Amino acid sequence: MGLLSKKDAALIKDPLADNNPITIQVLGICSALAITAELEASIVMAISVLFVLGVGNVVISLMRNIIPSKIRIIVQLIVVATLVIIVDLVLKAFAYELSKTLSVFVGLIITNCIIMGRFEAFALGNGPWRSFLDGIGNAFGYGVILIIVGFFRELLGSGTLLGIPVLGDPIEKTGLYSIGYENNGFMLLSPMALIVVGIIIWVQRSRNKALIED
Amino acid sequence: MEKRTDKNSYTIIFAIGMVIIVGFILAFLASSLKPRISENERLEKQQNILYAMGINENEGTSANFVSTDAAPELFKKYIKQQLVIQNGKATANDEAYLIDVKKEQANAKAGKARQLPLFVGEKDGKTFYIAPIRGKGLWDAIWAYIAMDENMVVQGAYFDHKGETPGLGANIKQRFFMDDFIGEHLMANGAFKGINVAKGNADPKNNDKTDNEVDAIAGATITGDGVSAMIRSDLKLYVPYFKTLKN
Numbered sequence: 192m193g194l195l196s197k198k199d200a201a202l203i204k205d206p207l208a209d210n211n212p213i214t215i216q217v218l219g220i221c222s223a224l225a226i227t228a229e230l231e232a233s234i235v236m237a238i239s240v241l242f243v244l245g246v247g248n249v250v251i252s253l254m255r256n257i258i259p260s261k262i263r264i265i266v267q268l269i270v271v272a273t274l275v276i277i278v279d280l281v282l283k284a285f286a287y288e289l290s291k292t293l294s295v296f297v298g299l300i301i302t303n304c305i306i307m308g309r310f311e312a313f314a315l316g317n318g319p320w321r322s323f324l325d326g327i328g329n330a331f332g333y334g335v336i337l338i339i340v341g342f343f344r345e346l347l348g349s350g351t352l353l354g355i356p357v358l359g360d361p362i363e364k365t366g367l368y369s370i371g372y373e374n375n376g377f378m379l380l381s382p383m384a385l386i387v388v389g390i391i392i393w394v395q396r397s398r399n400k401a402l403i404e405d
Numbered sequence: 406m407e408k409r410t411d412k413n414s415y416t417i418i419f420a421i422g423m424v425i426i427v428g429f430i431l432a433f434l435a436s437s438l439k440p441r442i443s444e445n446e447r448l449e450k451q452q453n454i455l456y457a458m459g460i461n462e463n464e465g466t467s468a469n470f471v472s473t474d475a476a477p478e479l480f481k482k483y484i485k486q487q488l489v490i491q492n493g494k495a496t497a498n499d500e501a502y503l504i505d506v507k508k509e510q511a512n513a514k515a516g517k518a519r520q521l522p523l524f525v526g527e528k529d530g531k532t533f534y535i536a537p538i539r540g541k542g543l544w545d546a547i548w549a550y551i552a553m554d555e556n557m558v559v560q561g562a563y564f565d566h567k568g569e570t571p572g573l574g575a576n577i578k579q580r581f582f583m584d585d586f587i588g589e590h591l592m593a594n595g596a597f598k599g600i601n602v603a604k605g606n607a608d609p610k611n612n613d614k615t616d617n618e619v620d621a622i623a624g625a626t627i628t629g630d631g632v633s634a635m636i637r638s639d640l641k642l643y644v645p646y647f648k649t650l651k652n
């Protein structure tokens with residue numbers, strides 16, 4: 192990569208695979224369970240976290256030398272909460288339709304432990320540019336898993352993708368349903384998100400020798 | 406050596422400063438955007454009411470409102486009368502659609518008289534009576550606008566929610582759920598029965614319109630129960646008014 196040094200590029204690449212926040216660090220699981228029944232919601236959540244984590248990491252990094260260590264967690268919380276509320280207010284005023292779709296996610300973003308985790312582990316000790324890359328990288332790593340899980344849960348649970356029926360009509364018995372295929376309603380419930388994440392972890396660990404523990 | 410930022414005095418000053426700055430930013434933003442936000446909410450109410458009586462831009466399986474630019478004009482054109490029913494008396498009030506159902510429910514709980522807004526719409530010679538209702542889903546509030554004819558047969562419905570689970574409870578605002586209510590009877594044998602969001606009612610296509618049941622959404626039991634409950638408790642209050650229509 193010409194644009195980024197090797198060390199900087201690793202900040203983006205690592206969280207996508209070997210140091211993925213969900214499958215390796217097992218963070219942000221609660222939101223991964225809550226909103227992945229639909230592919231669209233997964234994508235919206237991925238974009239929201241990308242924004243909040245990218246900007247939040249930069250803000251924390253800029254403040255890193257003046258934040259008192261005793262109250263740093265509270266300061267981080269305030270920064271996330273403020274950012275999310277600002278985005279929510281601006282959307283409500285200028286893109287009302289979009290804000291209604293996003294309102295569900297506001298609470299989930301504030302409590303997402305990946306965000307607090309990156310603030311604490313990276314932004315407090317690194318400059319703004321590197322923190323920005325780290326934030327974007329981790330948000331991508333999170334988003335990729337979210338979208339994979341959302342894809343399978345919506346496809347197998349409802350037979351649709353982004354709300355569009357792809358396997359035929361389950362009530363009229365057309366397409367795949369005409370040969371006796373049924374939607375798996377279980378996929379829509381949160382435990383199945385955990386199982387799908389588990390399968391992803393299994394596939395990833397069995398393919399990557401470095402991750403195999405004794 | 407103790408760092409400057411570890412001192413108690415610094416910590417306290419930092420905390421106070423941060424709270425003041427953040428508070429100022431948020432308060433400034435909230436109050437400067439408030440007129441726009443409440444205007445958006447007002448237009449949305451008009452769009453919701455129009456949607457319930459079938460004035461919308463639905464295509465295929467997606468639910469679309471009329472545009473925000475067109476909403477005020479269409480609202481004036483189709484909504485012939487806005488009523489507020491209180492203690493059994495209906496009075497006309499052109500701002501009935503701005504009545505906050507949540508506040509009225511709280512009033513009723515506190516023992517005060519509840520104002521019931523009702524919108525009378527006319528389209529193609531047919532009269533629609535549209536009532537706003539509100540209840541609780543799994544996580545937060547759910548609400549709806551139900552359009553009925555004079556026999557309390559549902560002619561259209563618009564459901565919305567504050568924070569139901571995407572893909573599950575949030576699907577109450579999808580066409581496949583809302584359209585199931587059209588034609589459904591709220592009364593059974595002359596008495597109010599409501600509409601139950603029922604699991605396993607062996608009628609997924611909802612062909613039977615007089616069974617007071619629509620098919621539930623899998624994985625959204627509590628949201629569905631919330632829908633049944635708000636229909637039962639809130640629409641029931643309108644029954645006396647509908648009885649006067651027949652006399």
